[in-house]
Amino acid sequence: MPLWFIRGLRRGVVTTRYPARPDASATALPTPPAFRPGKLTRELADRMISVCPGPALSRADGNLIFDAGACTACGRCALAAPDAVTPTGEFELATTDRAALVKMIPILGEER
Amino acid sequence: MNPLVVLYGAGGAWLAAALAGLLAGSSRPGLRACCALSGLGGAAAAAGGGWSLWYGNTPVVAPGGAATITGGPLQLQMTSLAGVFVALLGVVAVAIALYAPRYHEPARGTALYLASYNVALLACLAVLAAGGMVTFLVAWETMSLACYLVILRHPRRDETARGAFWFLALSEIGFLLVVAAFVIVSAKTHATQLDVMAARGHLVPGGWRAAAFLLALAGFGFKAGLVPLHVWLPEAHPVAPADGSAFLSGVVVKLGVYGIALFAFRLDPVSGAWPGLVTMGTGALTAAIGILYALRERDIKRFLAYSTVENTGIIVTALGAAMVFHASRQTALYAFLLIAGLYHVANHGCYKTLLFLEAGVVEHTTGTRDMDRLGGLVHRLPRSAVIAFTGTLGIAALPPLNGFVSEWLIFQGLFQGFRTGSHLTAILIVLAAATLGLTGGLAVYAFVRGFGIPYLGMPRTRQAADAREEGQPITGPALLAVACAALAVGAPVVLTALSRTARTVTGTALGPLLLPGKLTVIPAHADFSAFSPTYLAVFLVAACAVPVLIFLAGRPRAASVSVPVWDGGIVRFRPRMQYSAMTFSAPTRVTFDALYRPTVSVLRASDDDPAGRSGPVHYDAQVTPVFERYLYRPVVRAVEWLADAVRPMQSGDVNLYLLYVFAVILLAYLLGAV
Amino acid sequence: MNPGPDETATATRLRAQIAAQFGRSLHIRTLDTGSCAVCEQEIRLLSAPHYDLHRLGFFFTPAPRHADLLLVTGPMVRAFTLAARKAYEAMPGPKVVVATGACALGGVYRPDPFVHGTVDAVLPVDVWIPGCPPSPLALLNGLGVAVGRLAEKTPGLTFIAGGDRS
Numbered sequence: 012m013p014l015w016f017i018r019g020l021r022r023g024v025v026t027t028r029y030p031a032r033p034d035a036s037a038t039a040l041p042t043p044p045a046f047r048p049g050k051l052t053r054e055l056a057d058r059m060i061s062v063c064p065g066p067a068l069s070r071a072d073g074n075l076i077f078d079a080g081a082c083t084a085c086g087r088c089a090l091a092a093p094d095a096v097t098p099t100g101e102f103e104l105a106t107t108d109r110a111a112l113v114k115m116i117p118i119l120g121e122e123r
Numbered sequence: 124m125n126p127l128v129v130l131y132g133a134g135g136a137w138l139a140a141a142l143a144g145l146l147a148g149s150s151r152p153g154l155r156a157c158c159a160l161s162g163l164g165g166a167a168a169a170a171g172g173g174w175s176l177w178y179g180n181t182p183v184v185a186p187g188g189a190a191t192i193t194g195g196p197l198q199l200q201m202t203s204l205a206g207v208f209v210a211l212l213g214v215v216a217v218a219i220a221l222y223a224p225r226y227h228e229p230a231r232g233t234a235l236y237l238a239s240y241n242v243a244l245l246a247c248l249a250v251l252a253a254g255g256m257v258t259f260l261v262a263w264e265t266m267s268l269a270c271y272l273v274i275l276r277h278p279r280r281d282e283t284a285r286g287a288f289w290f291l292a293l294s295e296i297g298f299l300l301v302v303a304a305f306v307i308v309s310a311k312t313h314a315t316q317l318d319v320m321a322a323r324g325h326l327v328p329g330g331w332r333a334a335a336f337l338l339a340l341a342g343f344g345f346k347a348g349l350v351p352l353h354v355w356l357p358e359a360h361p362v363a364p365a366d367g368s369a370f371l372s373g374v375v376v377k378l379g380v381y382g383i384a385l386f387a388f389r390l391d392p393v394s395g396a397w398p399g400l401v402t403m404g405t406g407a408l409t410a411a412i413g414i415l416y417a418l419r420e421r422d423i424k425r426f427l428a429y430s431t432v433e434n435t436g437i438i439v440t441a442l443g444a445a446m447v448f449h450a451s452r453q454t455a456l457y458a459f460l461l462i463a464g465l466y467h468v469a470n471h472g473c474y475k476t477l478l479f480l481e482a483g484v485v486e487h488t489t490g491t492r493d494m495d496r497l498g499g500l501v502h503r504l505p506r507s508a509v510i511a512f513t514g515t516l517g518i519a520a521l522p523p524l525n526g527f528v529s530e531w532l533i534f535q536g537l538f539q540g541f542r543t544g545s546h547l548t549a550i551l552i553v554l555a556a557a558t559l560g561l562t563g564g565l566a567v568y569a570f571v572r573g574f575g576i577p578y579l580g581m582p583r584t585r586q587a588a589d590a591r592e593e594g595q596p597i598t599g600p601a602l603l604a605v606a607c608a609a610l611a612v613g614a615p616v617v618l619t620a621l622s623r624t625a626r627t628v629t630g631t632a633l634g635p636l637l638l639p640g641k642l643t644v645i646p647a648h649a650d651f652s653a654f655s656p657t658y659l660a661v662f663l664v665a666a667c668a669v670p671v672l673i674f675l676a677g678r679p680r681a682a683s684v685s686v687p688v689w690d691g692g693i694v695r696f697r698p699r700m701q702y703s704a705m706t707f708s709a710p711t712r713v714t715f716d717a718l719y720r721p722t723v724s725v726l727r728a729s730d731d732d733p734a735g736r737s738g739p740v741h742y743d744a745q746v747t748p749v750f751e752r753y754l755y756r757p758v759v760r761a762v763e764w765l766a767d768a769v770r771p772m773q774s775g776d777v778n779l780y781l782l783y784v785f786a787v788i789l790l791a792y793l794l795g796a797v
Numbered sequence: 798m799n800p801g802p803d804e805t806a807t808a809t810r811l812r813a814q815i816a817a818q819f820g821r822s823l824h825i826r827t828l829d830t831g832s833c834a835v836c837e838q839e840i841r842l843l844s845a846p847h848y849d850l851h852r853l854g855f856f857f858t859p860a861p862r863h864a865d866l867l868l869v870t871g872p873m874v875r876a877f878t879l880a881a882r883k884a885y886e887a888m889p890g891p892k893v894v895v896a897t898g899a900c901a902l903g904g905v906y907r908p909d910p911f912v913h914g915t916v917d918a919v920l921p922v923d924v925w926i927p928g929c930p931p932s933p934l935a936l937l938n939g940l941g942v943a944v945g946r947l948a949e950k951t952p953g954l955t956f957i958a959g960g961d962r963s
Contacts, residue, residue: 030937084929109917692884
């Protein structure tokens with residue numbers, strides 16, 4: 012009897028129970044950023060926009076416009092502005108409305 | 124009033140048709156008149172042949188009484204065994220008579236063609252109605268010569284002369300062997316009338332009997348197309364006109380089978396099982412080799428010619444097994460396999476003729492016989508395609524058509540080989556059955572290819588796309604398609620008639636051992652199997668109706684959208700994306716590589732770029748013609764060598780010739796004095 | 798099958814219908830319109846024992862004729878337009894189109910002579926699954942949203958740390 016069969020029997024069931032129950036490995040996933048409006052200055056916003064490799068970040072009307080659909084979770088914005096950015100931990104981002112993925116984050120000290 | 128009188132009418136009609144053809148065949152009304160007479164003769168022959176199945180053997184008649192120029196009296200007798208073949212001859216003649224007016228162009232050569240075709244019909248009838256040896260042989264030779272002229276319809280085209288020559292040469296060799304066989308039996312029984320020869324068969328000593336049988340098997344095997352004597356078939360059929368090929372395959376080849384049956388069952392029944400085993404083995408080998416070569420042919424008519432070889436093999440296997448059972452005293456199975464073999468003769472005559480006639484329609488509408496240049500003909504020639512499909516179903520032995528019935532009968536007879544006492548015989552019969560099984564499977568494969576590549580799919584060339592059905596003959600082939608269906612559904616009637624024939628030949632009345640109920644067939648023993656062709660046909664038609672009914676009852680009422688066939692998302696289907704005939708049968712080439720010994724030559728513009736981008740790549744693959752190269756060419760070389768060795772005799776020197784004259788006179792004088 | 802915010806009643810009814818029809822058995826046809834194939838690897842992982850989409854009643858099928866849902870990856874290169882439309886039209890209705898991956902959502906390529914940039918330019922997309930690549934868990938979430946078994950979370954997210962939800 013091959014060893015893997017016995018090994019498998021000893022390990023038991025490895026199939027995840029998601030979506031009925033949360034999956035333990037989900038915490039290790041790279042996820043899009045969340046921003047701290049209290050630390051988000053205009054220069055930090057501009058630095059993050061220039062560092063982002065895709066069109067996920069842009070600025071208009073005193074808001075930082077973050078397109079979660081375009082985000083690749085590369086982490087460059089977190090490296091450029093560590094105080095203003097923290098990972099969300101959200102990976103369940105599917106939506107029927109593309110516009111719902113575009114979020115406005117207020118920039119510190121800017122007029123709307 | 125007996126069937127022979129009806130056949131006089133048929134013969135007279137064909138003689139008149141030959142004269143009409145000769146005199147007026149180059150004009151359209153003359154062509155029509157000739158075909159009408161030919162058809163009338165065919166109808167009479169079909170009626171006479173069918174009647175003789177029930178009537179039994181007529182007495183021998185010698186019209187013209189005294190000795191004729193052939194050196195013996197003209198003797199005619201219609202036997203029940205020949206009746207099957209005469210009925211087939213009649214049906215084929217009617218179908219061709221309906222087909223020919225639209226197929227042939229009245230031109231130079233049509234007159235001679237029509238005359239020789241009708242003379243061939245008459246000669247075939249004479250062979251089948253011959254009551255005496257001389258009549259048989261004269262009619263046989265006339266038939267060969269007339270068929271040679273039939274094949275030679277377009278003498279100036281390439282390959283025609285070669286094909287016709289192969290036919291003539293092998294016919295003549297066969298004729299020599301047949302004459303030798305007849306002479307042996309006739310000399311030992313001191314008779315030339317076939318009935319008398321049969322009755323005195325016991326006078327022939329065992330060794331001479333065996334020799335006569337083997338000579339007859341080989342001699343008639345040349346005509347029937349047994350391997351390795353079949354090589355004229357793929358050469359002659361493609362070059363003959365379509366109805367000529369149909370006549371050759373449908374009738375003339377069957378006359379070879381008739382000759383073998385004549386010797387095996389009437390004139391020369393050899394005791395012991397070995398002649399039957401030899402016949403059966405030759406038949407099985409012929410069937411397998413025939414279909415294997417058929418799978419490598421691109422030319423439709425060559426393909427059909429090899430298929431004829433395969434079917435001849437099947438028939439001869441059945442007859443051989445009948446002989447084996449006769450030697451083992453299994454009289455019921457003897458009669459049963461004879462019936463099965465004759466049934467297959469009738470079936471094959473119908474569907475092979477049909478397929479050849481349709482091949483002619485295809486050739487006329489598209490200008491080519493090459494399967495790889497055709498495609499999509501089912502849309503352009505719809506009625507011809509349906510008729511060809513019926514023929515294809517028949518020849519592939521698919522239920523419910525006639526090929527299935529006769530092959531089932533043959534298989535059931537072979538499977539009962541265990542009833543012979545000897546183990547060796549039983550094993551050999553099983554081997555023959557296995558070979559026929561292989562052949563049957565390959566035949567389905569071959570005919571899926573033979574129908575699918577030309578008729579289905581997309582047209583591969585402009586010629587195929589431009590084919591039109593107007594003006595093409597439909598009635599003749601349609602009649603044969605109806606005959607195929609009738610032979611299947613009406614199997615009980617056919618079997619009743621054939622069992623009357625079998626009783627005349629074998630003396631066994633199968634009756635309840637064949638058809639216990641009105642519609643069920645059992646293979647000569649009640650404890651083996653049973654089958655009803657009629658019920659099967661009805662059931663299959665009903666089964667096809669079930670999905671139709673389900674669809675009609677359950678289809679969605681809402682409007683539906685029609686979208687194109689899912690093609691994998693490509694831009695457009697191109698004809699070159701389809702299977703070609705050769706790639707479809709490539710698995711056979713790979714498996715039976717040892718038989719085909721293919722030679723492949725690849726020529727590239729330059730060897731620097733193996734991918735061929737520097738120029739066109741020429742790829743040529745050929746099947747080695749094993750029989751021509753290793754059997755016929757050495758024989759021809761030997762004959763040429765012998766002729767060269769003898770040539771010095773004809774030196775041209777008058778003195779030497781005078782010496783010859785002197786020597787012969789001296790010899791005659793000395794012999795006279797002794 | 799794309800309800801706006803006003804047609805909630807219709808949307809709810811449609812969702813119930815779709816959940817009833819597809820909720821327990823869904824056949825998915827994947828379509829790669831020019832991706833880097835990492836999304837395909839994540840999709841392939843769905844068949845692996847750890848994630849096992851078969852336990853949820855989802856199956857992959859290669860034939861669009863048998864498919865209910867078209868899972869599209871890649872930025873829709875222009876050369877693929879005809880094939881994508883043909884695959885979509887070959888699917889019998891009702892059908893759902895799910896675009897997944899940052900490329901398909903328009904986040905990587907700008908429209909240019911060779912690429913549309915977003916799947917929406919050619920096919921009517923019903924559900925968007927972001928990620929680069931989307932993990933198999935995110936894909937399962939997206940498929941659940943597509944058949945109405947799971948609720949969307951994105952409208953409620955703000956991506957603001959310390960905000961309502963983040």
